[in-house]
Amino acid sequence: MQELLRRFTKSLPSFSLNDKISAAAAAFAVLVALFTLGSLAALREQRLFHDRFEVLAASSRNIERANAAIYAVVMESRGIYMSPDRNAARRYADSQLVKLGQLTKIVEEWQELVTVDDASLFAPFKQRIDQFVTFRTEMARRTISVGSSAARELGDNDDNRAVRTALNEDLERLSRLYDDRMTELDAAADARGLVAFYLGGIGVLLVVLIAAAALALRRGVLMPLLDIARVTDRIASGRIKLTIPHARRHDEIGRVAHAVETFQNGVFRIQELEQHELQFEQQQADVLRERDRLEQGALSSQQRLDAAVANMAQALIMLDSFGYVLVVNEQYRELYGVPASIARPGAHVRDILAHRARLGLLREKPADFLAALRQRMKDGKPTTTEFELGDGRIIRVCERPMAGGGWIATHEDFTVQRRNERILARAEYFLAALLENIPQAVLAKDAQSLRYVFVNRAAETLFGLPRTEIIGRTPRELFSEPTGSILEEAAREQLAGRGDDEAQAHNIVTPGNGSRDIVVRRLPISIGEGEPKFLLSIIEDRTAAQRVAA
Structure with missing residues (x-):
């Protein structure tokens, strides 16, 4: 710091006092402006952060409220299905209509908070909510006008359950989205702390610069003036063979020194001229060395930029505001089969689009595509x-604007990813169809609560109940004693690792299909490493075979 201050003080004589004061005032004005703008920006970011946090918090609450309302409506529907008489079913239907109204109000309030970025994800969820409300309203209407049998006939189908499953998936996607946004807000909060640190640094820099300016003015202006005044007094007393201090300065102080120096003889003038010439040569050499260094730095930076663009995984093209190519890499030319004579810096994007059209790699007319591109740039x-x-x-x-009106775009071949997604979707559909059509009953329980989370068609036939009355209940809630206790104990033994891996035979009393002789194979299911998350049961009904054998 002392060395920098010394160099700064030494360079002061080369500037006029007006330049020094103006430069100091400009520097202070810039720093004050930066500090003010930084403070205003930090205040604005704080307000935006608070607004985004409120929206995210409200949206997260709406997920919980909507999920609770959907669950309450489903529970009322089950009450309608299981009502023993019409009056009891009507009470459930009336309650269901109230909860549907609450659900509609929740979604309407939620929709007011949805941003443009979330609209594409929220739109299908809103559509399914409308389907869900319409369907459950019709169910309540039929219950009130006809009875629970009509509601059961309307609601006990796979389409209804598919809508409910889709709603759960939509809520999970929205929940993950808001969790990601909250993580981004946490990162933004950390960034604001860094901004505060920078603002504090600018404030400290202001104080240091004010102190440095005061010290520099003292050493560069006040002290030289005192030196010249003392020499002038000595000259006035008759001693003219003196070295005039600060005579080589080019500011107002230097001119005063030169005025005093006119009383000196020609020898001193010649010596001073020689010193000036040496200083000029030194400055010229310094300028030449600095120019060479800057030229080398600029060349090195351009080489690094060219290497980065050439080794990108994506194809890249950069345009100016008029549509002329600034940068294009080889990946772009290979992706669309455009030769380097057409896709090159200085060419117009119109020529590239025309070549792609000739190759059949542009579905639109080049003029229409160019008009749409200019609109996006605008x-x-x-x-x-x-x-x-x-x-x-x-x-x-992926397209983004650049400062000054330019445009940069990266192009990437996503064919393999999209094909893999379609293959995965077909595999999931095949697995679901396979489980639905195998003759054995397949059930899955949650490893913690032992509540049924999945049953296939064969399980419905075995238990004599629709899956809507099975899913969400435990064996003790579904079966009478001692069947419920036997099944739960066997499940817990298997999850604890104490059960037999072989199939086990049981005689159970089903809720709607009487006494059945079954053979059960239980398989704990883990997701990744750790404790099992589910218990899969594969049940074979051997009642008919046992009775024939008897």
């Missing part, structure tokens, strides 16, 4: 889109 909003080329490839394009 809007200045980042976008991510996917489109399919004429050869079947799926391309993901």
Whole structure:
């Protein structure tokens, strides 16, 4: 710090007093402006953070409220199904209509908080909610006008259960989305702490610069003036063969020193001229060395930029505000089969689009595509889109504006990812269809609560109950004693690792199919490492075979 201060003080004589004062005032004004702008920006960010936090908190609460309301409606529907007479069913139907109204109000309030970024995810959820409300309202109406049998006939089907499952998935996706947004807010809060640190640093810098300016003015202005005054007094007393201090300065103080120096002889003038010439040569050499250093730095930076663009995994193209190519890499040329003579810096994007159209790799007319691109550049909003080329490839394009009106876009071949997603969806559909159509009863229980979370069609036939009356209940709640206790004890033994891995035979009394002789194979299911999350039971009904053998 002392060395920097010494160099700064030494360089002061090369500037005029006006320049020094103006530069100091400008520097202080810039720092004060930066500090003020930083403070205003921090205040604005704090307000935006608070608003986003309130929206996220309200949206998270709406997830819980909507889920609770949906569950309450489902419970009322079950009450309608299980009501022994019409009057009891009507009470459940009336309560269901009230809860449907509450659910509709919750979703309407929630929709007012949905941002543009979340609208595409919220729209299908809102549509399913509307389907759910319409369906349950019709169920309540039929219950009131006809009875629980009509409601059961309407509601006991796979379409109804599919809507409920889709609603659960939508709520889970929205919940994950809001969790991610909350994580982003935590990161933003950390960034604001860093901004506060920077603002404090600017404040400290202001204090240091004020002290440095005061010290520099004392050493660079006040002390030289006192030196010249003392020499002037000595010259006035008759001693003219003196070295005039600060005579080499080019500011007002230097001119005063030069005025005093006119009383000196030519020898001193010649010596001073020689010193000035040496200083000029030194400055010239310093300027040349600095220019060489800057040229080397600029060349090195350009080489690093070219290497980074050339080794990107994605295809990249950068345009100026008029549509001319600034940067394009080889990956872009290979992706669309465009030669380097067309896709090159300085070319217009219109020529590239025309070549792609000739190859059949552009579904739109080049003029229409260019007009849409100019509109996106005018809007200045980042976008991510996917489109399919004429050869079947799926391309993901991420576009962003640049400062000054330019545009940068990365293109990536997403064909393999999209094909894998379709293969996975078909595999999941096949597995669901397989479980529904195998003759054995397949059931899954939650490892903690032992409540049924999945049953197939064969399990419904075995128990003599629809799956809506099985899912969510434990064996003790579903079966009479001692069947419920036997099944729960066997399940807990298997989860604890004390059960037999072989199939076990039981005689159970089902809720709707009487006494059955079954053979059960129980398999604990883990997700990743750790304790089992589910218990899968595969049940074979051997009642008919046992009776034939008897």
